[in-house]
Amino acid sequence: MDTIKRIEIIVPAIELKPVVKRLEKLGIIKYNIIRQVIGRGEFGESSDDLDAQLSSVYILTTCLAGQEDAVFLELQSILQKFGGVFLVSDAVCYRC
Numbered sequence: 836m837d838t839i840k841r842i843e844i845i846v847p848a849i850e851l852k853p854v855v856k857r858l859e860k861l862g863i864i865k866y867n868i869i870r871q872v873i874g875r876g877e878f879g880e881s882s883d884d885l886d887a888q889l890s891s892v893y894i895l896t897t898c899l900a901g902q903e904d905a906v907f908l909e910l911q912s913i914l915q916k917f918g919g920v921f922l923v924s925d926a927v928c929y930r931c
Contacts, residue, residue, distance in 0.1 A: 840903045841926035844894040844910065845872060846919035851892050857909045858896060866896035891919075897926060 846854055858866060872891040898906055903923045914921055
């Protein structure tokens, strides 16, 4: 059992590759991606656009406790420029 941080990121699909590249730069190589995420935020509704590049993606990953600030700082410029969500919560990982 490991105590870790769960990181959830929602960004425009066009920024998926830069986000993944930055995660991997920090040694975060395990993640899940859900494409064409629909939701509503401060800027209104994000719809299921015909052009997949205009939709959003959801990235779920984890990191060691204490590493989450470095992850946020690495992604901050993308989040500020294009908008997005960066959520961190405590998690426990059971490995079998």
